[in-house]
Amino acid sequence: MTTTLILAQATQVDSGDAVSIGLVILLAVVAIAALVLFIAALVSVLSSTVLSGVGKIVWILLIFVFPLLGPLLWFFLGRNVRI
Structure with a gap:
């Protein structure tokens, strides 16, 4: 009977644990989305035909210095600007 009680207590998920798990999942999704955005921006800058070599370097530096912004x-602003 004691082992059944211990097992029942071990399988219960506290509501605080569920919130923590949800928060971890949300943060993981946001981190993956930010990483995909970062990589897509780098690829887009490098393949841009509008930018010169210096312009590409400036944008790459901006992307590395401000990884989300x-x-x-x-x-939103840079793809059509000639530098």
Whole structure:
């Protein structure tokens, strides 16, 4: 009877644990999305025909210095700007 009680307690998931698990999953999804955005921005900058060599270096530096803001700026503002 004691082992049944211990087993029942071990299999219960506390609501705090469920929130922690959900938060970890959410953070993992956000981190993966940020990584995909970062890589996509680098590939886009490197394959850009609009930018010169110096312009590509500037954008790559911005993307590395600001890993979330840099890619967003590239996709919203930088793709059509000639540098």
